[in-house]
Amino acid sequence: METFTLTILISIFMFSFATSITPGPNNIMLLSSGLTFGYKRTLPHILGVVFGFPLMTIFVGLGLGEFFKAYPSAFTVLKVIGIAYLLFLAWKIANSNPEFKKNDEASNPMKFLPIVLFQWMNPKNWIKIITAMSVYVTSVEHASIQILIITFIFFSTILISANSWAIGGVVLKKLIKSPKGIKRFNVIMAILLVLSLVPSVI
Numbered sequence: 001m002e003t004f005t006l007t008i009l010i011s012i013f014m015f016s017f018a019t020s021i022t023p024g025p026n027n028i029m030l031l032s033s034g035l036t037f038g039y040k041r042t043l044p045h046i047l048g049v050v051f052g053f054p055l056m057t058i059f060v061g062l063g064l065g066e067f068f069k070a071y072p073s074a075f076t077v078l079k080v081i082g083i084a085y086l087l088f089l090a091w092k093i094a095n096s097n098p099e100f101k102k103n104d105e106a107s108n109p110m111k112f113l114p115i116v117l118f119q120w121m122n123p124k125n126w127i128k129i130i131t132a133m134s135v136y137v138t139s140v141e142h143a144s145i146q147i148l149i150i151t152f153i154f155f156s157t158i159l160i161s162a163n164s165w166a167i168g169g170v171v172l173k174k175l176i177k178s179p180k181g182i183k184r185f186n187v188i189m190a191i192l193l194v195l196s197l198v199p200s201v202i
Contacts, residue, residue, distance in 0.1 A: 003142040004149060012136055016128075016153050020161040024124040025086060025196050026053075027165040029093065029110065032189040034169020035182060036096045037109040042166045048115025049162045054155040056119045060129050061137070061147035082121025086197055089118075094190035123197070 004012070021027075026049050033042040067074070089110075119125055132154075137146050176182055 003139065003145050004136075008136065009149075009153070012132070012150060012153050013157065015132065015135075016150075016157040017160070019124075019128045020154075020157040021164065023192070023196075025089075025122050025193055026119075026124075027161065028189050028193050028196065029089060030162055030165040031169045031172070032093045032096065032186050033109050034166035035172045035176070035185060036169070038173070039166055039170050041109045042169070044112040045110045045115050046162045046166055048110070048112045049119070050155065050159050052116035052119035053125060053158055054151045055116070056125060057129050057132075057151045057154055058147065061133055061151070062144065078120065079123075082118075082123070083197055085118065085121050086193060090190040090193040093193060094187050096186050 030042065030045060030049070033045050092110075132150055133147070136150055137143055139146060172185070173182070176185055
């Protein structure tokens, strides 16, 4: 028995691609990192997004979402931590420096594990996962398989979008050559990152 028809699979892919490629905290940070540090040094950041979000999808889809429904205060705590961390990331972006300085926090790109953990604090991720689970998981009998299929589709589209935004930053670096220009651009990205918090706090 089919768990998804081809039409539904295409629909899931379109939903996932549209929500992955559009601006959000992950993509804003990847664009800035690609511009500031180049693709190679941004790769751990890319991998953190590419593997972190699907991992979150599996955990939420297979039951952790129910935990937060039962204990909403736990979700509130996670939300507050997420907002605080996003503000820290905005500061880091605004003060980032393309010149490597070992002891300067803002002059180093994000590492793999912090980005994996950040996926749980990203408001856009929760909206995407909850929407996908409520719309596309239609069978109790095949729920686990459907969740895994959705997760794989998420993985494939995020792989495309994360690399696209990081490479976009690398391309911008060729256009914005002066350190002052990069600094101004990163300040704008930091402001956009803070503005991305608005839907989660109103």
